Amino acid sequence: MIQQANIHGPGQVALDESKVPEPGPRDAVVRVAACGVCGTDVRYVRMGGLCRPMPIGHELSGVIESVGAEVSDLAAGTRVVLNPTASGNMIGNGGSEGGFTQQLLVRNAADGGSLFPIPDELPMHLAALSEPLGVGMNAVNRADVNPGDKIAVFGAGPIGLSAIATLRDRGVEDVVAIDLSPRRLELAMELGARATIHAGEQNPWVELKKLHGEAPLMGAPMAGTDAYIEASGAGSVITDVLQNAKGESSLTVVALHEQSVNVSFLWVMMKQMTIRGAMEYPADYTDAVELLTRWDLSAMITHRFPLERIGEAIEVATDPNVGGKVMIDIDQEVGQ
Ligand SMILES: [Zn+2]
Structure with a gap:
């Protein structure tokens, strides 16, 4: 089993158990290393979610665990960051998946545009800044x-x-x-x-x-x-x-x-x-990944929590004086 952070009502976030995802022929499964808490996560929690339970988390990095038979340009073991809204996915934004989990199903990864490889020297918690930086x-x-x-x-x-x-x-x-x-x-x-x-x-x-x-x-x-x-x-x-x-x-x-x-x-x-x-991020994450690789933006991450403390992390992110990004470290062993 894996865990998944879901919104169950206004101000209510719980880590629920769920089954380890299996990729369909065009999908990929990513072992999540880190996932940032976004201002929109805070908003979703305040309003009680767009649906219930609502999986959250969309600013993530990780390693591809497995791919479906029709996925040709991505392979297991590749370090990646995610565009959560490519290929009709709404990961952490009202879709059936969310990034605050150990293993994330990325539907239609075969289309390209959802997962972007990152260099080995870019640490996972910094790579997870790609989406907000974008x-x-x-x-x-x-x-x-x-x-x-x-x-x-x-x-x-x-x-x-x-x-x-x-x-x-x-x-x-x-x-x-x-x-x-x-x-x-x-x-x-x-x-x-x-x-x-x-x-x-x-x-x-x-x-x-x-x-x-x-x-x-x-x-x-x-x-x-x-x-x-x-x-x-x-x-x-x-x-x-x-x-x-x-x-x-x-x-x-x-x-x-x-x-x-x-x-x-x-x-x-x-x-x-x-x-x-200006809404969202460029469809292509290459510029963001390149900037993060060239310039250490660690200063932007002011708090780090393990997945078990997601509720506390969201509370911290709610405070406007918190400063920078609140990061959830999910699997620190993955791809570091
Ligand atoms: Zn975000």
Whole structure:
């Protein structure tokens, strides 16, 4: 038997026993090494799941245990990371499988696009950052910035931090992080932010104007920031950015905004702003895996728990002051 973390109701997560999965002809089974706790896991737990019981966990690394007869380009023993939503799978997102388990069935792995091999030198707990790093990377791709641009990242949780690391990795030096948590701001500095603003103690717009200069718009001084990445989920950030941004600047929204935001599109028109959304990760994980192999992002992982303590781990991840990523080490022997 194996264990699987399932949501059984609002705030209720249990490790249930289940059968060792057998791959169908087009499937693969992965022995899971590590799986990160995501902000969406926390949301699913709070709301009681999309279905019940709902298996969770989607940010994982592991080793292929077995493949079906029709899977030709993947082999047992290969170290991999997972795209949880490729090939119609919804692993840890409402589908019948979840990554907080010892052995995970990946349906239709034969299609390609679900499992990506990783280099031997990349430790499993770092490899499991591929998915959240991919989300930050996708936001940066969408933001379409240049190395000389001045960037502000609102929200320095794992996604904001991933965006900051990606920006620095691509030679963008002037990245300012804004958050309410001192711990997160510390991490932002570690991952290459030029400066940080504590939004609870400082006025972000006064500070951003000091750091990025001012750009006048009809006589009024706007912040000189070229591009904003919104990874905080606070509606007021969107309103404030539209009001304080300079002409021709851009705003990319990667945070999940559960509430509607009341904004004036007069600003968008007058400033000729560009607003973009960014969801999930690039379909191909190669860039994320390559960055993780080149740059040790261990600082992003602030907590590690064994699978038996999944409930506690989710509680820790619920606290916005927690800092970085909460990682579940499932099988430390696998592929290390
Ligand atoms: Zn995630």
